[in-house]
Amino acid sequence: MTKPDVAPRHDEVTLRYPVTMLPRSRALSDLILEPGPTPERLDLGLRRVLAHRIAASAPARSWGAMRLDSYSILAALDERPRERRAFSWSPRATKRILGVRAAHRVLSGQCATPTEAVRAEIDDVINRTEQQHTRPGSLGSWLEESTLGVRAAVIGEAVAHATDIITLLEWESVREITTIGQADPVWAVPGAPWISLRGRRDLEVTLDHEHHERALVALRPGRPNPHSIDDLSLVALVEGLSQPEKPLPTRIVGVWPASGKSISLEVTRSTTQHAARFVVDAVSKMREMVGHKSAA
Numbered sequence: 001m002t003k004p005d006v007a008p009r010h011d012e013v014t015l016r017y018p019v020t021m022l023p024r025s026r027a028l029s030d031l032i033l034e035p036g037p038t039p040e041r042l043d044l045g046l047r048r049v050l051a052h053r054i055a056a057s058a059p060a061r062s063w064g065a066m067r068l069d070s071y072s073i074l075a076a077l078d079e080r081p082r083e084r085r086a087f088s089w090s091p092r093a094t095k096r097i098l099g100v101r102a103a104h105r106v107l108s109g110q111c112a113t114p115t116e117a118v119r120a121e122i123d124d125v126i127n128r129t130e131q132q133h134t135r136p137g138s139l140g141s142w143l144e145e146s147t148l149g150v151r152a153a154v155i156g157e158a159v160a161h162a163t164d165i166i167t168l169l170e171w172e173s174v175r176e177i178t179t180i181g182q183a184d185p186v187w188a189v190p191g192a193p194w195i196s197l198r199g200r201r202d203l204e205v206t207l208d209h210e211h212h213e214r215a216l217v218a219l220r221p222g223r224p225n226p227h228s229i230d231d232l233s234l235v236a237l238v239e240g241l242s243q244p245e246k247p248l249p250t251r252i253v254g255v256w257p258a259s260g261k262s263i264s265l266e267v268t269r270s271t272t273q274h275a276a277r278f279v280v281d282a283v284s285k286m287r288e289m290v291g292h293k294s295a296a
Contacts (some may be wrong), residue, residue, distance in 0.1 A: 042241065
């Protein structure tokens, strides 16, 4: 495999990885790039009402900081709520963080293969930990102390995720207008800053720069389920909450690489209203769970 013949620019994605143009990647690229309706801005009234309702119904600060994403919100709404567990690092927990950054390295020409890119990303994370004296529970500290077997499992998980991204689209058609590896948007709730919402997405594709039209792509494990639309609508809501100065994305495209499935959600005002309703319901459910445990 030949290496890049020019120095890569880090502010844009340039195709350097030889990807077979599969029918699925071609169809998905066409779906993402399809012109959409004029993007709307998040209703500021909805933002104020949502902040008020979450602050009024959220568990007390003594319960600890809570960063809510689709998984935790939908789990709270489940008829059989899951036990809240403290986070701990594992190979699976690192796959998305390392995989997305590794995919950016490959697509921008910094590395030739996903494996090389993941190893480089791991080295960088550990080096930053050593130079900046990161806290003991950080990813870098965990990687630095992990055994060779655990490190191999981490590489395997991250390479799989990076490969899914690299082979996802026809990059010749979207390479100049794609952002990969940005941090997930997070919105700390005014009035209850220990509660925050997080929207998990992996790519942002600009559809029309002049009119600020863009699509977000979110990779998910397994296969779609009845709550997948709820998941994607939350991504749209958090995007609007965290960046109120920007129009909402035109669409959110969910992709389940393991099953070869995808769903495109066109974003409208009703999309964000729907997401806001089930966020409030989930927070109220969490407060009930905390109350039951305190009583017990």
